[in-house]
Amino acid sequence: MLPISSVPADRRSLLKAVGVGAAGMAGMPLLAACTDQRASQSGASGTPSASLLPAPEPQVKPLLDQQKVNDAVAKLDGIVQGAMGNTGVPGIAVAVVYRDQVLYAKGFGVRESGKPETVDADTVFQLASVSKPLASTVAAVAVGRKAISWTDPVIMHSPGFALKDPFVTANATMADLLSHQSGLRTGAGDLLEDLAFDQSYILSHLNQQPLDTFRSSYNYSNFGYTSGAKAAADAMNMPWADLAEDVLFKPLGMTSTSYRHADYQKASNRALIHVPAGNETWVAKYSRDADAEAPAGGASSSVNDLARWIRLQLANGRFGGKDVVDPDELGVTHVPHAVSGLPATPAARTRFYGLGWNVSYDDYARLQLGHSGAFNLGAATAVSMLPGEQLGIVALTNGRPQGIPEAICAAFLDTAQNGAATVDWFGFTAGVFQKIDEADKPKVDYSQAPAQAKPARGSDFYIGSYANPYYGPLTVAVENGGLFMELGPAGSTTRFPLNHFDGDTFSFESIGENANGLAGAIFASAAGAAPGAGGTASSVRLDFYDPTGLGTFTRG
Structure with a gap:
């Protein structure tokens, strides 16, 4: 078998x-x-030692036939x-x-x-x-x-x-x-x-x-x-x-x-x-x-x-x-x-x-x-x-x-x-x-928002440009009242609509060969900022793009 x-x-x-x-x-x-296993040493008489000679190739009869x-x-x-x-x-x-x-x-x-x-x-x-x-x-x-x-x-x-x-x-x-x-x-x-x-x-x-x-x-x-x-x-x-x-x-x-x-x-x-x-x-x-x-x-x-x-x-x-x-x-x-x-x-x-x-x-x-x-x-x-x-x-x-x-x-x-x-x-x-x-299913089910989901902040908290040395720039903007982000090479970016999930976390649909459904965009305030405070997000982490710790984008 x-x-x-x-x-x-x-x-x-x-x-x-x-x-x-x-x-x-x-x-x-x-x-x-x-x-090739070739003899590289000689015996006392100058002829190759028999123990160092390559073994003859075994003649194995095939198990299959026509x-x-x-x-x-x-x-x-x-x-x-x-x-x-x-x-x-x-x-x-x-x-x-x-x-x-x-x-x-x-x-x-x-x-x-x-x-x-x-x-x-x-x-x-x-x-x-x-x-x-x-x-x-x-x-x-x-x-x-x-x-x-x-x-x-x-x-x-x-x-x-x-x-x-x-x-x-x-x-x-x-x-x-x-x-x-x-x-x-x-x-x-x-x-x-x-x-x-x-x-x-x-x-x-x-x-x-x-x-x-x-x-x-x-x-x-x-x-x-x-x-x-x-x-x-x-x-x-x-x-x-x-x-x-x-x-x-x-x-x-x-x-x-x-x-x-x-x-x-x-x-x-x-x-x-x-x-x-x-x-x-x-x-x-x-x-x-x-x-x-x-x-x-x-x-x-x-x-x-x-x-x-x-x-x-x-x-x-x-x-x-x-x-x-x-x-x-x-x-x-x-x-x-x-x-x-x-x-x-x-x-x-x-x-x-x-x-x-x-x-x-x-x-x-x-x-x-x-x-x-x-x-x-x-x-x-x-x-x-x-x-x-x-x-x-x-x-x-x-x-x-x-x-x-x-x-x-x-x-x-x-x-x-x-x-x-x-x-x-x-x-x-x-x-x-x-x-x-x-x-391969995602660790978080972003299709089901928590029963007691915290509200999102105003759009101004999230919109703006974020930088990442591996993935390049990420832009968050508003269109028709909804947030979206753009990511990818210049001239060929991909637009991801963002849907609110819980607090400062939004979901987006993963794409490409490795796509596995909804993923999370988790925005964060500057260190020490109180929840609900004004200002803008200092960073956003995309969990789908973060399998080795490279998925955090910092506001420029």
């Missing part, structure tokens, strides 16, 4: 599966696991159709690769709910965090070309890189950042992206984010990952999207794949993202521009294109008889660099993170690689591979995360090995995602 891996995604609420990080000698990432895989492929239509019937998700596309052959590439459902255009194997989906293993493949090309090494400090190639601790700034390597071991906490920078700040602004403000222990903590971080991948692009003197296209997408013929949101938008055959609208109906309500975190979450592609990439992964960097990625450097991405989750029970396994991949080992000690992607605004994706069996599957959906692509991948691999699924994967993954949603 294939156990499903716990795979973090983009949404802050989906990124709480954290564990104690692991480091190698002197705290360095576990890169040695991918290096017939087993073909039988599982024959059941894929039913697996996918069952998922669609149970959830109503508008569209799904799936591809399977085995022994360098694409055995299955097919679309189901529609690109947009309520419209007739159907999904096929060339339909372009937003990948969310499946962008990460794509990005580490691009980085491996840069390393193979000697433009950068995994252990180069990022600041060597990206001089503007800075985190809160000067030691971490000086020493954090590309491998540290691609394995989520910089110390940046989960969600660092994500709320700036929700407010439409661009990549340059977000990366330049990460130095205000608090850090956990460098190289001995694991925190899944989109913008930490983005910083690491950007170092490879800087080393190659190319923008990230151009680099990926030049060294990976073009050599593989991935003509529908891009890290530019504009390319996704102009694709004629693209799936829109959807959120549930009740009673198993879905609506294409949002747009998700992830250019700011393009290496970590901004790619779009089709299953036909991704099947080519899976072939490359399973062939150790070769495609069409040519070396595209140095096999040793690609191998570095496939081994554990960090502990991403400790065993929940004595019989459970430790979970690991490589460079852009979740890494695990099954009952037969076979390597398993995978990653999920999730946009809370309406996309869910997953890729899973058994490299030793030369088998891989990718599933893309245009619906908010409910565990659907993960269940499809797990059910297929389970069926290939056991003849039929041994677990109700759709029930299992749905339960996991439901618990995540429940855990």
Whole structure:
């Protein structure tokens, strides 16, 4: 039975599966696991000591064969159709690769709910965090070309890189950042992206984010990952999207794949993202521009294109008889660099993170690689591979995360090995995602004002300009007798109506990928001012924007 891996995604609420990080000698990432073990000493006679010679490679007979895989492929239509019937998700596309052959590439459902255009194997989906293993493949090309090494400090190639601790700034390597071991906490920078700040602004403000222990903590971080991948692009003197296209997408013929949101938008055959609208109906309500975190979450592609990439992964960097990625450097991405989750029970396994991949080992000690992607605004994706069996599957959906692509991948691999699924994967993954949603509810229910709510003061107490070094300026004003606030980058601010809740606390609707309903704007008087006194508020704290203590705005 294939156990499903716990795979973090983009949404802050989906990124709480954290564990104690692991480091190698002197705290360095576990890169040695991918290096050749060569004898470096000699015996007394001058010949290599037998005890120092590398052990012969074990000849492990694959557990799968063509017939087993073909039988599982024959059941894929039913697996996918069952998922669609149970959830109503508008569209799904799936591809399977085995022994360098694409055995299955097919679309189901529609690109947009309520419209007739159907999904096929060339339909372009937003990948969310499946962008990460794509990005580490691009980085491996840069390393193979000697433009950068995994252990180069990022600041060597990206001089503007800075985190809160000067030691971490000086020493954090590309491998540290691609394995989520910089110390940046989960969600660092994500709320700036929700407010439409661009990549340059977000990366330049990460130095205000608090850090956990460098190289001995694991925190899944989109913008930490983005910083690491950007170092490879800087080393190659190319923008990230151009680099990926030049060294990976073009050599593989991935003509529908891009890290530019504009390319996704102009694709004629693209799936829109959807959120549930009740009673198993879905609506294409949002747009998700992830250019700011393009290496970590901004790619779009089709299953036909991704099947080519899976072939490359399973062939150790070769495609069409040519070396595209140095096999040793690609191998570095496939081994554990960090502990991403400790065993929940004595019989459970430790979970690991490589460079852009979740890494695990099954009952037969076979390597398993995978990653999920999730946009809370309406996309869910997953890729899973058994490299030793030369088998891989990718599933893309245009619906908010409910565990659907993960269940499809797990059910297929389970069926290939056991003849039929041994677990109700759709029930299992749905339960996991439901618990995540429940855990993400706001701590204060701002939809229900206290029975004895204190009145608000006059509008003059609240209106004005407030400053924050992380989020920038915030303006509170009055329109049609009601308060509102504006926040975000100049020329692209977001307006939030404020509704009175209790005393000097108002509620507003949170927005973006991390939105979780109503949040609070809590105004405060200057220190020592008596309640009900005149004057103006000295500050306002936005609890939604304050997960790490950066959400207080001070009157200018």
